[in-house]
Amino acid sequence: METSNHFGALTPAAEVAAAFSNSIKGKTIILTGVSPKSLGLATASAFASQSPANLILTGRSAEKVEASINDLKSNYPNIKYHALIMDLASQSSVRAAAATINDDDSIPTVDIIVNNAGVMAIPDLNLSEDGIEITFATNHIGHFLFTNLILPKLIKAAQTSSTPTRIINVSSFGHQFSPVRFSDINFSKRPSDLPEEERPDLQKTEFFTGNSHADDIYYGFFSYAPSKTANILYSVSLNQRLQEKYGITSFAVHPGAVNTNINRHATPSDIEQAHKRVKELGFDPTQKAIEQGANTSAFAAIATNLPSVNTSETQVKGVYLADCEIDDANVAAFATNSAFAERLWTLSEELVKQKFEL
Numbered sequence: 001m002e003t004s005n006h007f008g009a010l011t012p013a014a015e016v017a018a019a020f021s022n023s024i025k026g027k028t029i030i031l032t033g034v035s036p037k038s039l040g041l042a043t044a045s046a047f048a049s050q051s052p053a054n055l056i057l058t059g060r061s062a063e064k065v066e067a068s069i070n071d072l073k074s075n076y077p078n079i080k081y082h083a084l085i086m087d088l089a090s091q092s093s094v095r096a097a098a099a100t101i102n103d104d105d106s107i108p109t110v111d112i113i114v115n116n117a118g119v120m121a122i123p124d125l126n127l128s129e130d131g132i133e134i135t136f137a138t139n140h141i142g143h144f145l146f147t148n149l150i151l152p153k154l155i156k157a158a159q160t161s162s163t164p165t166r167i168i169n170v171s172s173f174g175h176q177f178s179p180v181r182f183s184d185i186n187f188s189k190r191p192s193d194l195p196e197e198e199r200p201d202l203q204k205t206e207f208f209t210g211n212s213h214a215d216d217i218y219y220g221f222f223s224y225a226p227s228k229t230a231n232i233l234y235s236v237s238l239n240q241r242l243q244e245k246y247g248i249t250s251f252a253v254h255p256g257a258v259n260t261n262i263n264r265h266a267t268p269s270d271i272e273q274a275h276k277r278v279k280e281l282g283f284d285p286t287q288k289a290i291e292q293g294a295n296t297s298a299f300a301a302i303a304t305n306l307p308s309v310n311t312s313e314t315q316v317k318g319v320y321l322a323d324c325e326i327d328d329a330n331v332a333a334f335a336t337n338s339a340f341a342e343r344l345w346t347l348s349e350e351l352v353k354q355k356f357e358l
């Protein structure tokens with residue numbers, strides 16, 4: 001399925017924002033993972049260009065969020081910016097940040113949230129303070145908890161606004177390298193010891209890195225891929241619970257290949273090698289500028305010409321976007337399977353020790 005529009009891989013996000021300015025003007029938008037030279041800041045900048053009422057920018061470093069706000073203010077001084085400090089890897093920090101939003105009467109509704117923050121390829125196995133592998137804790141569990149806690153304000157927006165209320169989960173084409181490891185979230189098993197439907201794609205991984213990872217219990221890319229699959233499955237679940245009932249839609253997005261700080265754990269030669277191999281694997285090798293990398297997050301958040309996500313089949317369609325269009329062809333079946341989405345929801349509730357009945 002394709003959405004017909006004139007945007008593509010290299011459209012700057014600001015152009016997308018200008019085309020759907022009504023979805024932004026006067027609205028309240030939250031972005032996670034905003035720091036200098038990041039996709040979060042570029043996405044925020046596109047939104048800022050169309051006069052939202054509130055831009056709530058979250059990050060784990062107060063300094064980086066402040067620097068980002070100063071950057072935005074230099075171009076768009078008349079917007080109300082809010083710095084919200086939240087470490088997504090810490091459930092107590094996430095709960096405190098969500099309480100700040102929920103207790104703030106000057107923010108009665110939240111129209112859009114872009115769950116953009118992420119970490120990739122952390123070289124060694126680390127557990128969060130809550131005992132969860134740090135990549136999964138940051139990229140999925142923190143966003144699951146934060147979004148679910150502030151849902152009442154999104155539901156209120158959907159009930160009172162004529163423009164889209166959306167939840168965007170920033171994923172990656174890298175999800176294709178692994179399903180969620182439901183039975184081994186904290187990496188204690190070799191791939192061959194996992195149930196078949198939870199195993200990483202060793203062939204693709206070897207081709208990508210040039211090394212065999214068959215005996216690796218933990219490998220940095222093994223932890224990134226399931227977390228990015230979880231981002232898509234979380235969108236599937238949100239649509240099942242919120243789309244028909246409240247008119248809230250969730251999309252998962254692949255931004256493209258963009259030179260940001262996401263590569264901080266890799267050497268320049270690792271990156272060069274990875275790009276070469278990605279190209280050989282047949283994935284889109286187009287290098288995007290940051291403003292272009294933010295285009296699909298912006299598009300998914302505000303476009304009014306996007307169809308509803310079709311959740312009626314076991315394999316959900318229309319939930320994954322890349323280059324400003326729906327991209328069903330490049331999303332793995334394990335990332336759009338509604339049974340896996342349900343399993344992830346239950347596991348996530350267990351990990352945050354809270355049930356969300358929607």
Ligand SMILES: NC(=O)c1ccc[n+]([C@@H]2O[C@H](COP(=O)([O-])OP(=O)(O)OC[C@H]3O[C@@H](n4cnc5c(N)ncnc54)[C@H](OP(=O)(O)O)[C@@H]3O)[C@@H](O)[C@H]2O)c1
Nearest residue numbers: 033034035038039087088089117118172257258260261262
């Ligand atoms: N760039 C690409 O080519 C590419 C491709 C596919 C998908 N993506 C996805 O795009 C998203 C944005 O990444 P990016 O490329 O802009 O990378 P980035 O420059 O590294 O930005 C990631 C942001 O997430 C924040 N973050 C990391 N851990 C956090 C935590 N525990 N709590 C709160 N915030 C945290 C970072 O803050 P600190 O600076 O303080 O760490 C930073 O602001 C990610 O989800 C990534 O997976 C990127």
